[in-house]
Amino acid sequence: MDQETLGQVGGWVGGLLGGVIGVLGGVIGTYYALKRTQGPRERALVVRASIVCWMGVCLFALGMWFLPTPYKSALIGGYVVALLLAVRHWNRRQAAIRAAEANRGA
Numbered sequence: 001m002d003q004e005t006l007g008q009v010g011g012w013v014g015g016l017l018g019g020v021i022g023v024l025g026g027v028i029g030t031y032y033a034l035k036r037t038q039g040p041r042e043r044a045l046v047v048r049a050s051i052v053c054w055m056g057v058c059l060f061a062l063g064m065w066f067l068p069t070p071y072k073s074a075l076i077g078g079y080v081v082a083l084l085l086a087v088r089h090w091n092r093r094q095a096a097i098r099a100a101e102a103n104r105g106a
Contacts, residue, residue: 052086
């Protein structure tokens with residue numbers, strides 16, 4: 001196998017393996033996020049947040065696949081900002097639910 005073909009095969013293998021590892025990390029993270037919930041309201045929030053997050057990741061991946069190169073940079077920036085804001089929002093909501101549940105039990 002010549003160097004060019006080896007490089008192409010390595011690129012495909014690395015891309016596919018990276019994608020599989022990324023999806024497995026997301027699945028494991030979603031599983032443990034659901035497992036660590038402490039009540040039905042918190043579980044419902046985590047389920048909704050997980051669905052929204054998985055849909056966002058899928059849309060981002062499709063955008064990276066199909067958008068022309070100049071638009072990919074804007075997509076990355078928008079994705080990062082949206083992800084940070086969403087995580088902050090979900091963490092605050094989860095903390096509020098836990099505080100409300102703790103006050104009910106106390």
